[in-house]
Amino acid sequence: MAISGARELDDLMQLDRSRRWRSAAFPYLAFAPALILIACVSFIPIGYAIVQSFFRSSTLQLGRFVGLRNYNDFFFTGDGFGSFENSLIFVAGTVVLAVPFGIALALVLNKPILFRGFFRVVLILPWLVSNLVGALLWAWIGNPQYGLVPYLLGKIGVTMPNIITDPTAAMASVIVASVWASTPLVMVFVLAALQSIPTDLIEAARMDGASPWRRLWRVTLPMIRNTTLMALVLTSLHAFKSVEIILVMTSGGPNGATETMATKIFHEAFTLIRIGVGSAGAVTIFVLNLLFTMAFVRVLKSEHGA
Amino acid sequence: MNAMRPKRKLRSIAGKAMTVIFLFLASVFAVAPILWAVLTSLKSPKEVALYPPTFFPQHLTFENYLGAVINNGTYLHYLWNTAVIVVAATVLCLICSAHAAHAVARFRFRGSSVLMFAMFSTVMIPGVAVVIPLYLLSVKAGIYDTVLVLILVYSAWLTPTLVWLLRGFVLVIPYELEEAARIDGYSRLGAFYRVTLPLLRPGLLAGAVLIFANIWNEFLLGYSLVQSETARVIQVGIYANLTEVGVQWSRLTAAAVTAMLPVMIIYAFLQKAFVQGLSTGAVKG
Numbered sequence: 402m403a404i405s406g407a408r409e410l411d412d413l414m415q416l417d418r419s420r421r422w423r424s425a426a427f428p429y430l431a432f433a434p435a436l437i438l439i440a441c442v443s444f445i446p447i448g449y450a451i452v453q454s455f456f457r458s459s460t461l462q463l464g465r466f467v468g469l470r471n472y473n474d475f476f477f478t479g480d481g482f483g484s485f486e487n488s489l490i491f492v493a494g495t496v497v498l499a500v501p502f503g504i505a506l507a508l509v510l511n512k513p514i515l516f517r518g519f520f521r522v523v524l525i526l527p528w529l530v531s532n533l534v535g536a537l538l539w540a541w542i543g544n545p546q547y548g549l550v551p552y553l554l555g556k557i558g559v560t561m562p563n564i565i566t567d568p569t570a571a572m573a574s575v576i577v578a579s580v581w582a583s584t585p586l587v588m589v590f591v592l593a594a595l596q597s598i599p600t601d602l603i604e605a606a607r608m609d610g611a612s613p614w615r616r617l618w619r620v621t622l623p624m625i626r627n628t629t630l631m632a633l634v635l636t637s638l639h640a641f642k643s644v645e646i647i648l649v650m651t652s653g654g655p656n657g658a659t660e661t662m663a664t665k666i667f668h669e670a671f672t673l674i675r676i677g678v679g680s681a682g683a684v685t686i687f688v689l690n691l692l693f694t695m696a697f698v699r700v701l702k703s704e705h706g707a
Numbered sequence: 708m709n710a711m712r713p714k715r716k717l718r719s720i721a722g723k724a725m726t727v728i729f730l731f732l733a734s735v736f737a738v739a740p741i742l743w744a745v746l747t748s749l750k751s752p753k754e755v756a757l758y759p760p761t762f763f764p765q766h767l768t769f770e771n772y773l774g775a776v777i778n779n780g781t782y783l784h785y786l787w788n789t790a791v792i793v794v795a796a797t798v799l800c801l802i803c804s805a806h807a808a809h810a811v812a813r814f815r816f817r818g819s820s821v822l823m824f825a826m827f828s829t830v831m832i833p834g835v836a837v838v839i840p841l842y843l844l845s846v847k848a849g850i851y852d853t854v855l856v857l858i859l860v861y862s863a864w865l866t867p868t869l870v871w872l873l874r875g876f877v878l879v880i881p882y883e884l885e886e887a888a889r890i891d892g893y894s895r896l897g898a899f900y901r902v903t904l905p906l907l908r909p910g911l912l913a914g915a916v917l918i919f920a921n922i923w924n925e926f927l928l929g930y931s932l933v934q935s936e937t938a939r940v941i942q943v944g945i946y947a948n949l950t951e952v953g954v955q956w957s958r959l960t961a962a963a964v965t966a967m968l969p970v971m972i973i974y975a976f977l978q979k980a981f982v983q984g985l986s987t988g989a990v991k992g
Contacts, residue, residue, distance in 0.1 A: 424895065427810070428811075431806040432822060434807070435807035435870060436807070438799075438863035438866055439826055439863050442837065442841065443829035443832055443837065443863070444825075444829070445840075446840035446841050447836070447837060449844065450836065450840045453843070506733055512726075514726060514727070514730070515727065523734045526971070529967065529971050531924030531967065533924075534924075534942070534945065534966055537945065537959070538740035538743070539740055541747065541960065542743050549760060552759055642834060642835050642836075644835055644926075649946065663833070663835045666835050666836075666838075666839075667838075670838065670839045670931075671930075671931065676843070679839050686833055686835065687832060687836040690831055690832070
């Protein structure tokens with residue numbers, strides 16, 4: 402309505418030619434600053450990374466063309482497949498724990514319950530803490546020498562494996578920190594979706610004699626399905642590109658056991674100064690991200706059609 | 708029937724108890740690291756090195772905050788840098804995205820859907836994929852290692868999200884108001900400034916909170932695009948302390964607690980506006 406309105410108004414006001422031209426150019430001009438900014442930090446760098454990934458350079462100058470050697474170095478010589486596997490474990494661990502946990506919290510917080518306001522505030526706190534600081538707090542609480550968690554576990558007779566030297570414990574510890582950081586977002590998303598479900602729908606199910614479990618599985622969960630999917634995708638993408646948690650807690654160690662693709666790119670570029678190899682990893686992670694997002698959009702669309 | 712009643716009641720009480728226990732445990736998980744850091748930051752370094760650890764500080768001390776924050780010029784300088792960057796990037800980002808949001812909400816121009824798609828697709832680009840080229844480009848542009856590069860990169864990074872958010876706000880403002888202003892002789896831009904922009908205030912406020920929290924907590928770009936202490940931001944400053952030999956946890960936790968306070972304070976004050984703003988922007992989007 403507004404759109405046709407704009408044109409009619411131009412006719413109505415009988416604008417002369419130059420004013421009409423200005424009128425047509427207006428939306429482009431209004432859009433231009435945003436577009437230029439975005440082009441400079443997204444389109445151009447991605448293009449540059451693609452070019453760079455085919456060249457061998459350790460300085461700022463583009464070195465010599467090496468074809469696919471950088472990709473070969475990233476994946477085969479540099480154990481990129483191992484880092485990809487670690488990425489999958491890290492992402493899967495985060496999503497499998499954080500998404501059900503966040504949904505459960507949202508379901509409980511959606512009911513009238515004692516101290517609900519207090520719980521809502523407390524449970525959101527991890528979201529407000531930066532990933533870097535969050536990782537630092539977990540590194541401290543799990544510190545093998547002075548940390549609180551090993552001490553408490555020791556008191557009840559459990560020896561906690563050392564999160565710095567034990568590969569499995571190291572991976573578990575970074576997943577715990579990642580779950581801690583990701584759960585609030587899932588919770589907030591799902592809570593918002595739950596509040597938009599019309600209450601008479603649940604009421605109708607109750608009148609029909611559906612048990613609470615049945616109401617949950619047959620009415621509530623299907624209603625929040627798309628939001629849940631959205632939260633799942635955001636959580637996975639976030640974990641996939643996450644650098645800070647692993648960098649601070651384990652720095653990819655011990656012996657590469659927690660080195661994900663994201664931290665490997667970081668180390669290639671800023672520790673080893675292998676710009677080309679790092680760029681090859683960057684292009685790969687970008688393409689994987691793109692494929693994942695496209696698959697998700699497909700799933701959403703097909704469900705709308707069905 | 709009557710025999711069923713007490714059983715059902717018992718079950719509902721048990722269910723409620725379970726819920727409260729679940730919430731309590733979840734809260735412990737959420738707060739424990741934060742609380743432990745706060746407690747650590749109030750202990751003396753000697754006490755922190757004790758094993759078994761003490762829970763509450765034996766002697767409450769603020770020496771860590773004095774040493775690591777208040778009397779630490781470098782730390783205060785990092786805070787100042789971050790504040791300058793946040794303010795400048797917020798202003799720049801809001802200006803650019805308000806104009807763009809208005810344009811896409813009000814006019815269907817040739818290529819508008821392509822532009823929107825291209826812009827939103829950049830949200831999916833992971834930061835770690837562009838740090839290397841951004842580093843190289845900023846060196847070539849001569850702005851590497853300055854506050855300016857972070858202002859530009861951060862505002863651009865948040866612009867797509869802000870356009871999406873503000874577009875929802877523009878859509879709920881009646882277009883007739885702008886039309887009326889135009890008949891009164893205002894240009895399109897003039898009508899936008901006079902009529903629509905003031906009504907966008909809640910959206911701009913919600914957007915500002917979003918930008919603030921994101922930039923304040925950002926590490927990766929701040930680490931890769933700035934090297935010297937002159938332009939260093941707070942998260943990178945904390946990381947630099949961590950990688951030093953012989954970490955002093957009492958001082959480090961004091962620095963970390965200070966760094967997370969601003970976002971919590973802003974959120975506490977603007978929570979209502981933020982949540983309301985996000986739902987308006989999202990629902991109408």
